Amino acid sequence: MSKSATQRSERAFERGEAQEAILDAAEIAFAASGFHGATTRAIAEGAGANAALIHYYFGSKEALFEAVIARRSGAINQERRDRLAALHKAGAVTLEAVIDALLRPTVTLGHDSARGGAHFTRLLSHVASGTDERSVRITSTYYDAIARVFIDELMATAPGLDRAAAVRGYLNAVAIGISLMAPTGRRQMLSDGVLREEDVDAMLDAAVRFIAVGIRALARPSG
Amino acid sequence: MSKSATQRSERAFERGEAQEAILDAAEIAFAASGFHGATTRAIAEGAGANAALIHYYFGSKEALFEAVIARRSGAINQERRDRLAALHKAGAVTLEAVIDALLRPTVTLGHDSARGGAHFTRLLSHVASGTDERSVRITSTYYDAIARVFIDELMATAPGLDRAAAVRGYLNAVAIGISLMAPTGRRQMLSDGVLREEDVDAMLDAAVRFIAVGIRALARPSG
DNA sequence: GTCTATAGTTCGATAGAC
DNA sequence: GTCTATCGAACTATAGAC
Numbered sequence: 001m002s003k004s005a006t007q008r009s010e011r012a013f014e015r016g017e018a019q020e021a022i023l024d025a026a027e028i029a030f031a032a033s034g035f036h037g038a039t040t041r042a043i044a045e046g047a048g049a050n051a052a053l054i055h056y057y058f059g060s061k062e063a064l065f066e067a068v069i070a071r072r073s074g075a076i077n078q079e080r081r082d083r084l085a086a087l088h089k090a091g092a093v094t095l096e097a098v099i100d101a102l103l104r105p106t107v108t109l110g111h112d113s114a115r116g117g118a119h120f121t122r123l124l125s126h127v128a129s130g131t132d133e134r135s136v137r138i139t140s141t142y143y144d145a146i147a148r149v150f151i152d153e154l155m156a157t158a159p160g161l162d163r164a165a166a167v168r169g170y171l172n173a174v175a176i177g178i179s180l181m182a183p184t185g186r187r188q189m190l191s192d193g194v195l196r197e198e199d200v201d202a203m204l205d206a207a208v209r210f211i212a213v214g215i216r217a218l219a220r221p222s223g
Numbered sequence: 224m225s226k227s228a229t230q231r232s233e234r235a236f237e238r239g240e241a242q243e244a245i246l247d248a249a250e251i252a253f254a255a256s257g258f259h260g261a262t263t264r265a266i267a268e269g270a271g272a273n274a275a276l277i278h279y280y281f282g283s284k285e286a287l288f289e290a291v292i293a294r295r296s297g298a299i300n301q302e303r304r305d306r307l308a309a310l311h312k313a314g315a316v317t318l319e320a321v322i323d324a325l326l327r328p329t330v331t332l333g334h335d336s337a338r339g340g341a342h343f344t345r346l347l348s349h350v351a352s353g354t355d356e357r358s359v360r361i362t363s364t365y366y367d368a369i370a371r372v373f374i375d376e377l378m379a380t381a382p383g384l385d386r387a388a389a390v391r392g393y394l395n396a397v398a399i400g401i402s403l404m405a406p407t408g409r410r411q412m413l414s415d416g417v418l419r420e421e422d423v424d425a426m427l428d429a430a431v432r433f434i435a436v437g438i439r440a441l442a443r444p445s446g
Numbered sequence: 447g448t449c450t451a452t453a454g455t456t457c458g459a460t461a462g463a464c
Numbered sequence: 465g466t467c468t469a470t471c472g473a474a475c476t477a478t479a480g481a482c
Contacts, residue, residue, distance in 0.1 A: 018465085032355060036260035040458060050467060055459060057465095122354045129352040131345045131405050132255060139409070147413055167414040168429050175402035176395050182354050186362070190370055191390040206391050210437035217436040218429060241447085263476065273449060278477060280447095449482075457474070464467075 019057050021047040024116060026068050031123040035065055035134065066138060069127065072109075072120050073142040079105040080146060084153060095157050095215060099208045102150050102170075103177045107207075110181035111200050118182075125182035128174070147174075154215060161219040169215035176207050242280050244270040247339060249291050254346040258288055258357065289361060292350065295332075295343050296365040302328040303369060307376060318380050318438060322431045325373050325393075326400045330430075333404035334423050341405075348405035351397070370397075377438060384442040392438035399430050 025046030029038035040061050044051035058064040083101035087093045110121035127135045128143070147170060154166045161169070183197040197203075248269030252261035263284050267274035281287040306324035310316045333344035350358045351366070370393060377389045384392070406420040420426075 034257050034259060034355070036257060037355075039456080041456085051458090052460080052468085053466065061458065125352055125354065126349070129348055129401065129405070131348065131407050132257070132260075136407050136409075139407075140412075144413075151413065164414050164417045165429075167410060167418055168433070170413070171402060171410060172399050172430070172433055175398045178352065179394060179398035182352070184354050184359050184362075186359070187390060187394060189363075190367070190374065190393070191387050194387045195390055206388075206441060207395070209440050210391070210395055213440040214433035214437045217432050262474080264474085274476090275450085275478080276448070284476065447482105449480100451479090451481100453476105453478075455475075455477105458472100460471080461469090462467100463469100464465105 018047070018049050018053060022049055022054060022057065022064070023068055023071055025049075026064050027116065027123060028119045030065060030068060031119040031126075034126065035061075040064075062134075065134075068120075068123065069138055069142060072117075072124075076105045076109065077143070077146040081149065084149070093153075093157055095154070096208050096212045098150070098153050098157050099173055099211050099215075100204065102173060103180070103207060104204060106177055106181045107204055108200055110183065111198065121181040125178045128178055158215055158219045161215065165215075165218040169211070169218055172214060173211045176211060180204070180207060241270070241272050241276055245272055245277055245280065245287070246291055246294055248272075249287050250339065250346060251342045253288060253291060254342040254349075257349065258284075263287075285357075288357075291343075291346065292361055292365060295340075295347075299328045299332065300366070300369040304372070307372070316376075316380055318377070318435045319431050321373070321376050321380050322396055322434050322438075323427065325396060326403070326430060327427060329400055329404040330427055331423055333406065334421065344404040348401045351401055381438055381442050384438065388438075388441040392434070392441055395437060396434045399434060403427070403430060 022043065026038070026043045029043045029046060032038070040054050041051050043064075044054055054061070054064060058067055080101055083104070084098070087097050087101065106121055106124070109115075109117035111118065128139055130136070130139075151163070151166045151170050154169055155161050155163060158166075158169075180203055185197070187195045188197055195203075245266065249261070249266045252266045252269060255261070263277050264274050266287075267277055277284070277287055281290055303324055306327070307321070310320050310324065329344055329347070332338075332340035334341065351362055353359070353362075374386070374389045374393045377392055378384050378386060381389075381392075403426055408420070410418045411420055418426075
């Protein structure tokens with residue numbers, strides 16, 4: 001990490017490169033240590049930038065944190081909307097396909113070490129399951145709209161699913177999605193190595209099937 | 224809070240009362256702000272105790288944090304084992320009953336404001352879904368043994384469920400349990416007030432049914 | 447066992463030169 | 465736009481009186 005920071009500081013930043021480097025380093029630091037555990041000094045060092053630049057560009061540590069979330073959340077939710085639109089265009093809107101459209105963007109991002117997505121999903125899992133005021137506010141800001149899109153889609157796709165049941169189904173799906181997008185090695189450990197965190201498609205397929213039958217059961221309480 | 228702390232400091236602590244007061248205050252502070260966000264000074268103030276006592280009794284902030292988790296985890300997992308034992312004694316071991324035995328102790332604790340359990344479950348949801356080294360270590364220490372108990376129980380109860388599928392089912396159940404034990408108001412908000420966080424039995428029943436059919440689907444991939 | 451006082455760091459943020 | 469230098473506050477932890 002120290003070597004990478006040095007390399008980065010050796011070449012001068014060009015148009016907007018400093019901001020991106022700070023966001024990258026902040027993403028890693030916040031994911032590893034949380035909001036209070038990460039320090040602006042360590043973030044600056046990780047970015048190969050001067051600590052004062054954080055306040056110059058973002059104003060405060062708090063604003064930097066939210067900027068880290070905002071940067072990726074837009075793309076994630078756009079991919080979800082695109083996948084839903086593609087399903088409609090192809091006339092292939094099944095319950096399983098809708099759930100897949102919800103989970104796949106984050107779960108695959110969480111296993112994309114090349115673009116650093118794994119750091120972001122670790123951070124997002126913290127925020128999405130956090131009960132502190134900051135986490136609740138940020139989750140609401142960036143994920144309420146997409147939640148309502150998918151809740152409506154679930155109601156339209158699963159016969160007999162009322163709104164309350166759709167909300168339950170959505171929140172259950174998200175809870176499982178969170179556990180999949182930020183691997184801790186626990187899955188592999190408890191299965192004595194049989195389940196591999198790297199096998200994203202197998203994890204997703206099993207999760208989608210699990211959630212789909214669960215939602216159908218919520219739609220038919222007597223069944 | 225300040226008033227409560229004052230009241231507490233006005234009456235002298237008796238046998239072990241200071242330790243318990245510190246643990247209570249630490250539970251609240253760690254739940255609200257996380258490990259780094261909570262300060263030993265604020266915890267001492269909340270307990271109506273001197274800040275130096277934290278180190279006298281627990282040695283370090285780190286050790287205090289683990290003591291907070293340890294204090295309640297034993298009781299939670301004992302209740303789970305007791306519930307399983309009661310099911311066996313009554314010959315009523317169904318998949319639904321096993322899942323209920325897993326989730327009910329934490330979910331009910333999370334809505335027990337009288338004994339302060341809600342603070343603990345907020346903290347536990349952070350730790351259980353955290354990917355930092357401390358969270359992973361603590362989760363492993365206090366919840367690996369009970370995980371294996373329930374994974375074995377699922378395999379014995381759901382016909383055709385192999386170990387890998389049982390691990391998937393267990394982790395999905397726990398993920399949903401985490402989302403239920405630390406309410407954020409999101410469930411109520413997304414359902415426009417129809418779903419009430421206080422209705423623990425309804426939430427638990429719906430979750431148990433959801434998880435049970437999901438696990439049965441994992442047992443019969445072709446079904 | 448409980449307190450005061452403080453050591454020794456480290457924090458977020460900013461002022462001001464360039 | 466990027467840097468150095470630093471402020472004032474807050475932190476964990478400990479020493480030592482009682």
